[in-house]
Amino acid sequence: MTTPFLDARAQYVLRLADNALVLAQRLCAWIGHAPVMEEDVALANVSLDLLGQARLWLAYAGELEGAGRDEDALAYHRDVREFRNVLLVERPNGDFAATTVRGYLYDLWAHFALSELARSKDDRIAGIAQKALKENAYHLRRSEDWLVRLGDGTQESRERTQRAVNDLWRYTGELFLGDDVDALMQSRGIGFSPEALLDPWLERVRESFSTATLEVPADAWMQRGGKQGVHTEALGYVLAEMQVLPRAMPEATW
Template identity: 50%
Template sequence: MTIPTLTSKDAHFDYVLRLGDDALILAQRLGEWCGHAPALETDLSLANIALDLIGQATMFLGYAGELEGKGNDADKLAFHRDVNQFRNCLLVEQPNGDFGRTIARQYIFSTWQYLLYQQLARSTDPRLAEIAAKALKETTYHAELAAEWVVRLGDGTAESHERVKDGFEWCWRFVDELFSVQPLDPSIVTSGVAVDTATLRAAFDSALATTFAEATLPLPKFPRPVLGGRKGHHSEHLGHLLSDMQFLPRAYPDAVW
């Protein structure tokens, strides 16, 4: 397989790492709901979404390991990197909060990821294209489920309306980061490997406006955006998440099933 030549190897690795880390970290967060969600239906849904995301993370991180060329597989990259080596966006590492905040986060992420995978399925990197085409089918379900819950909560009781509204207000500062490819080498986009996420913003805003109208929710006021996840500058929450997620393979490095 030929890798498009315009792209520097490091930027390519870093980009694939982003895709894998977004899926992995959100999967870990969603897994925290297992056995604690408000109803059996939502418990199943969040766990299933987490499982799909772990599958996607495994494919992306496995490929990232090949690009890196240091003999790291997906597990090694997931369990043996420290917090500043993670490239996920800040949105996915945020604590779950209540169910309203979790649904707000899921709606923002899955709507964005759906638009991203649609474009990535046409990447000039055939490996990324085929992973995206496969993952897109799963993400379609995630985005639909999240949108339905935004409507159920927003157009539900006064309490559920307030909770999901607060959830969006909390998450909103992390939205801008999703639509920037910074600080990657621009060649990763011009060569057609990566998606210029800035181009997804109009479709995202339009989907959001439709869902919010149905959910009788006001559009969130834009707070000062927070960025940094793509450079490895994370919130304090990611370290705690990793200490939980990575404990077993670090304490028992040769453990097998």
């Protein structure tokens, strides 16, 4: 039997796992399709970093859950409604500008979130966060660089980047919206307050956007639900591709 506290903690770690897992799966779809060979490898590297983080989070979530599910069972044998990632990371790759903007918005949030988690009273969480933080520092450097290059680039690159910002902005609100699970984890010194990350995040977004000559969208309706398992239609396609092999051949190894 698991206690409600353990349930909440397993759920909390699962959210961190699914953010990394879904974005890793999204990014690996660029392999062979990136605008230049150098970016192809770079995107694959970021994807693999995130996959590595996802494995550590998933393994821990499985242990906390105590139902005998390992990282593979959690990655390959859960349906859409059981995934706990934020909506932002499941949004389609779109063009290179959309992937860059999505990456930047997420990397910057992850920078602040992982910095908080690195001080968690849960040693496992703190350890994974500290490792991920180093990888995140490089991801953020790259995505911020590209944001500025594309935003302050040609007329077309600026238009595409601003369009991506306008499309994706509605998925950023959820990053800073806490629920019961967040509140419980924060009260135990395990997690952080999502709301408290908004101001520092927004301040840095404004700086980067200003350098990139991009406009920060006005306050608008924000989508939510990913953390509770209510996803956009996009996630189903991601999971179908990611899960097809282990579901068709459950014992397959290579």
